[in-house]
Amino acid sequence: MISLSxxxxxxxxxxxxxxxxxxxxxxxxxxxxxIDYDSEVINTAKTIKTENNSAEGIVCDVSDYSSCQKAFEYYNKDDIYGVVNNAGINRDTLFINMNYDQWDKVIKTDLYSVFNITKTFIDSMIKNNCGRIVNVSSASWQGNIGQANYASAKAGIIGFTKTLARELGKYNIKTNAIVPGFIKTPMTDNVPDNIKDKFIEKIPLKKIGLPEDVANTVSFLMNEKSGYINGTLIEVGGGLVL
Ligand SMILES: NC(=O)c1ccc[n+]([C@@H]2O[C@H](COP(=O)([O-])OP(=O)(O)OC[C@H]3O[C@@H](n4cnc5c(N)ncnc54)[C@H](O)[C@@H]3O)[C@@H](O)[C@H]2O)c1
Structure with missing residues (x-):
């Protein structure tokens, strides 16, 4: 349990x-x-509020810079300690079939969003001389068939993470990335069973990960005890290498 708000x-x-x-x-x-572009997030926030913390939902399309600026224009950012850039989508198809819209949407949602949201809060974090940034990349960052758009965005996140770690360390702001493997979420629910089985075969732990596996790692990176970790990638994939 942390003492400060x-x-x-x-x-x-x-x-x-x-x-x-x-x-x-x-x-x-x-x-x-x-933050989510699904307005249901306002109600969802009520489900995570406990006696010891506050929780609020804010509707914002993080792929759009002006939407981020507008959503937080009058927001008090003084006590922002951490930013987790997690929003992402995929539009998988072989590059020869990939159209501009599939490229553009994925790059804007998965990569531009990381700039848009970090930019929104960074001045306050610098002023506080304290903070943590965790960026959610993907094992696909090393390249994956059908994911030229997604892999490019997720590789971009790694470059962004390592650059911010160098630039912001002097402000006591630590920037790291998490690299999930195959995790059971609505994003992966549509993957056909035969493809899932192929993934499981490739994973040394022989099972798909859970959202909580990633969440526990973010919790570790937000904890004051991990304060000397900066600019690193933590793989949460049971050993999966694409
Ligand atoms: N599930 C996996 O196996 C896996 C593996 C590696 C990396 N990841 C990454 O983890 C992150 C979360 O993935 P997930 O599986 O939970 O996905 P998900 O589709 O289940 O959830 C994504 C959430 O992001 C929101 N969102 C999407 N675009 C948005 C936008 N423009 N603005 C605001 N909100 C937006 C959606 O409404 C949804 O609530 C993504 O960045 C994804 O690339 C997932």
């Missing part, structure tokens, strides 16, 4: 990994700002 912003938090992250951080005693 500390607020953490989590994007893409109405369901899946983002929701599990919010739930875990709320249990840790953090105040939570849940």
């Amino acid at each position: 500390k607020k953490i912003v989590v994007t893409g938090s109405n369901r899946g990994i983002g929701y599990a992250i919010c739930k875990r951080l709320a249990e840790d005693g953090f105040d939570i700002v849940m």
Whole structure:
């Protein structure tokens, strides 16, 4: 349990990994700002509020810079301690079939969003001389068939993470990335069983991960005891290498 009131912003938090992250951080005693473009997030936030923390849902399309600026224009950012850039989508298809819209939407949602939201809160974190940024990448960052758009965005996140770790360390802000493997969420629910089985075969632990596996790792990176970790990637994939 933490003693100070500390607020953490989590994007893409109405369901899946983002929701599990919010739930875990709320249990840790953090105040939570849940961001999603699904307006249901306002009600979802009520489900993670505990006696020891506050939770609010804010509707915002994180792929759009002006939407982020507008959503937080009058928001008091003084006590922002952490940012978790988790929102992401995929539009998988072979590059020869990929159209501009599939490229554009994925790059804007998965990569531009990381700039848009980090930019929104960074001045306050620098002023506080304290903070944590956790970016959710993917094992696909190393390249994966059918994911030229997604892999490019997720590789971009790694470069962004390592650059911010160098630039912001002097402000006591630590930036790290999590690299999930195959995790059971609504994003992966549509993957056909035969493809899931192929993944399980490739995973040394022989099982698909859970959103809580990622959430527990974010909790660790937000904990003051992990304060000397900066600019690193933590794989949460049971050993999966694509
Ligand atoms: N599930 C996996 O196996 C897996 C593996 C590696 C990485 N990841 C990454 O983890 C993150 C979460 O994935 P998930 O599986 O929980 O996905 P999900 O589709 O289950 O949930 C994504 C959430 O993000 C929100 N969202 C999407 N676009 C948004 C936007 N423009 N603005 C605001 N909110 C938006 C959605 O409404 C949803 O609530 C993503 O970045 C994904 O790429 C997932």
